[in-house]
Amino acid sequence: MSQSSLPLTDQVFEQLEAAIIKGDLPQGSKISEPELAKAYGISRGTLREALSRLEERHLLLRSPNLGARVTTLSLEELVNIYQIREVLGGLSCSLAAQHMTDTEIQTLRALLDEQEKSLEAGQGLFCNQPNREFDFHYQILQGNRNPKVLTVLEGGLYQQIRMYRYQFSASSQRPYQALKEHRRIVDAIEERDAELADLLMRRHIRTARESIEAQHQNAMAQNKQRDSQSILSREATEKV
Amino acid sequence: MSQSSLPLTDQVFEQLEAAIIKGDLPQGSKISEPELAKAYGISRGTLREALSRLEERHLLLRSPNLGARVTTLSLEELVNIYQIREVLGGLSCSLAAQHMTDTEIQTLRALLDEQEKSLEAGQGLFCNQPNREFDFHYQILQGNRNPKVLTVLEGGLYQQIRMYRYQFSASSQRPYQALKEHRRIVDAIEERDAELADLLMRRHIRTARESIEAQHQNAMAQNKQRDSQSILSREATEKV
């Protein structure tokens, strides 16, 4: 299957990361090292290396002698993350406007055309639209000549955003508007207008954040019986 | 000495982080697990957990079956980091202007007064000025009501900046100007002018970055015989 030369630790790390994002390991749930090690067919030592890395990415929280728990994501934290993503996205666009090659911009446009096609194909709500959204941002991050920005985003921020999207089944509520915003961003990049590209991307992300906040207000209004400790409601039944 | 309850892995992690920043473990040097484990008096398994975390912070680079090397920091990477720090610092200030309490702002002012005193005491060039610089930024990061910003910066970016400062013995070339800029930033925060605070902090960091770039141009001009693979020159004699 996968490269047998890739260390077990790395494979398990990736699998665990995916499991946390998908919610197979629910937020706030306790990690039992012996149990997990047996489940993945590896030794505890090997597992612990993966856990260490996951903690460093803020996907786990470990307390000495008490073990690890999956990170819980509150709306407040999600907002914090989006604020950071906003300025990093702006920076990325600004740099992309300065450094991206014309062919890279063409690729970007092609991505948008695909996105539009699959939208008009009517799969607006489901489909891989979140993936396309990420593809778009990735392409810009690739062309901005500052690989550190992507590194920072992949160091935990993106994972937690995916965590929210997956577990809350939250895709954009306004795909056509989003597509239009994407086009304008590419326009600005093509015109090498760094300042405008920065502004448009920031606004794009800010809008997404506000949409999430509004959506959450609604959800909270509907079932106001529970606290806002975690965005998700499923782990409520578990002991703490 | 230190809390005996703190796991050995964590202690060693911190020590290794410090050793890398100080340059005791030179950039690009190979990490020998048996050697390091013996040096710190721990087992390899315990060490490897610390190494995993250090890699996640981008202080080490590991290749499967080949081992780990200390990260090398090129000027280009440092510039990349400063670009990120610029927007994050701006965000932090903008939020601080909105959310900091008056007493927190007082603390900030007190910090600047201390800074000025130690400057006028004539210890301008040495002393703990870099620490004070960090104190200032930390205080703002503390008051911005977005802990994630600090988390991101501490996830590798700050460490690499410290790495540069320590090993290049680079403190600000213009301490009085920097102090003045700090005061203006605090003024903007006190006046709750988020936009101005953002702008001033960004400019402050951008100036620091340009200063580093200029300084590096000089250094390069003086000894132009070597490539720009790493900012430091000491690890040149080691085998690669």
Next chain:
DNA sequence: CAAGCAAAAAGTGTCGACATTATTAGAAAT
């Protein structure tokens, strides 16, 4: 019957050892 204490169970922190892969050292050959 509830509260508190003691013993047992489970879990984490740490270690040493073995297998496999990379590196080095040395001998043979051109």
Next chain:
DNA sequence: ATTTCTAATAATGTCGACACTTTTTGCTTG
């Protein structure tokens, strides 16, 4: 003497076991 191949050495990946800490269980006691 340089190169190449091979054997020996070292390093990494992985595992199982032991010590200590935390949690659970069950019993005693008020």
